[in-house]
Amino acid sequence: MRSDPSAVADDDLLSMLLTRRFEEELLRMAATGDIRGTTHTCLGQEYIPVALERLLHPDDFVLSHHRGHGHYLARFGDVTGLLAELLGRQGAVCGGVGGSQHIHRPGYLSTGVQGESLPIAVGIALHFKRRALERCAVAYIGDGTWGEGAVYEALNMAALWSVPLVVVVENNGIAQTTPTSAHMAGSIAARAAAFGIAYQRIEGTDIDEIRADLRMDFNESRKSSKPFIVEFVTHRVGPHSKGDDARTAQQIREAELADWYPAYAFAHQAQTREIESIARKQLDDAIEEVRRRPLVSAPRLAAEHAGDGE
Numbered sequence: 001m002r003s004d005p006s007a008v009a010d011d012d013l014l015s016m017l018l019t020r021r022f023e024e025e026l027l028r029m030a031a032t033g034d035i036r037g038t039t040h041t042c043l044g045q046e047y048i049p050v051a052l053e054r055l056l057h058p059d060d061f062v063l064s065h066h067r068g069h070g071h072y073l074a075r076f077g078d079v080t081g082l083l084a085e086l087l088g089r090q091g092a093v094c095g096g097v098g099g100s101q102h103i104h105r106p107g108y109l110s111t112g113v114q115g116e117s118l119p120i121a122v123g124i125a126l127h128f129k130r131r132a133l134e135r136c137a138v139a140y141i142g143d144g145t146w147g148e149g150a151v152y153e154a155l156n157m158a159a160l161w162s163v164p165l166v167v168v169v170e171n172n173g174i175a176q177t178t179p180t181s182a183h184m185a186g187s188i189a190a191r192a193a194a195f196g197i198a199y200q201r202i203e204g205t206d207i208d209e210i211r212a213d214l215r216m217d218f219n220e221s222r223k224s225s226k227p228f229i230v231e232f233v234t235h236r237v238g239p240h241s242k243g244d245d246a247r248t249a250q251q252i253r254e255a256e257l258a259d260w261y262p263a264y265a266f267a268h269q270a271q272t273r274e275i276e277s278i279a280r281k282q283l284d285d286a287i288e289e290v291r292r293r294p295l296v297s298a299p300r301l302a303a304e305h306a307g308d309g310e
């Protein structure tokens with residue numbers, strides 16, 4: 001039986017709840033056709049980037065993946081910029097061309113192509129090392145992304161060149177429709193050991209404990225220029241993308257039971273009520289404001305981003 005979750009700071013809870021309510025809105029908008037294309041939510045996994053945000057320095061570089069809204073919102077809190085991106089409205093963080101999966105701003109890059117980010121992250125980390133900047137490149141990947149050869153090439157070079165790379169594995173037990181047990185032989189720990197890369201596994205959702213467990217590893221990666229892999233055992237509460245869920249009702253129920261939110265809301269009712277209403281208001285205001293903005297047109301977009309080589 002799980003013990004009651006310990007209280008988190010209001011701003012951490014706000015960050016987690018904003019992401020959750022934001023993504024629930026996205027699923028609604030996808031259903032009504034307000035947003036086009038696909039979108040992947042991190043419902044149930046929000047605590048990971050929120051926990052890690054306090055361990056990151058402003059100049060560290062974050063590389064995200066297809067399920068990246070939580071990574072972006074934990075880092076920048078920029079609800080309107082991301083929403084405008086998804087709705088193709090002015091003020092979109094990436095001019096409306098990136099959509100849900102391909103976001104770029106200084107110090108942040110996401111890609112929907114599995115395995116694409118790690119070689120780039122190694123290059124960024126190598127640059128940090130060469131300039132003695134004491135920063136790290138942090139790349140999020142899922143368990144399914146260990147099926148990509150580029151991951152192994154990147155880890156090989158990261159270990160060989162000893163670069164400040166932190167790989168954050170969000171192991172939610174499934175890759176689209178394929179359970180981890182059906183796509184991964186061996187373990188992530190053994191893969192890290194094969195490259196001589198330090199590794200930690202985190203099973204809990206308590207963000208203060210996560211920070212305490214990982215603080216030294218992040219500092220060590222920056223200071224001594226070393227790669228490090230942290231594997232989070234986590235659960236995807238929502239569908240893979242807009243509505244596709246190949247799991248059985250029982251498997252979905254198990255994911256819901258492991259979700260950090262219901263237990264937290266039950267243990268900390270007054271705080272949750274208060275922060276929920278702040279998150280709701282911020283989100284409703286953002287939606288109303290962004291919906292009033294004009295659409296981004298393609299020529300304007302090109303002009304806005306001309307010479308934007310950052």
Ligand SMILES: Cc1ncc(C[n+]2csc(CCOP(=O)(O)OP(=O)(O)O)c2C)c(N)n1
Nearest residue numbers: 067112113114142143144145172174175176
């Ligand atoms: C190179 C590549 N192949 C296939 C896909 C299609 N695809 C998108 S997400 C996904 C599953 C990813 O699983 P995982 O890495 O475990 O992350 P999760 O979706 O569970 O967060 C797949 C196969 C892709 N985006 N890129």
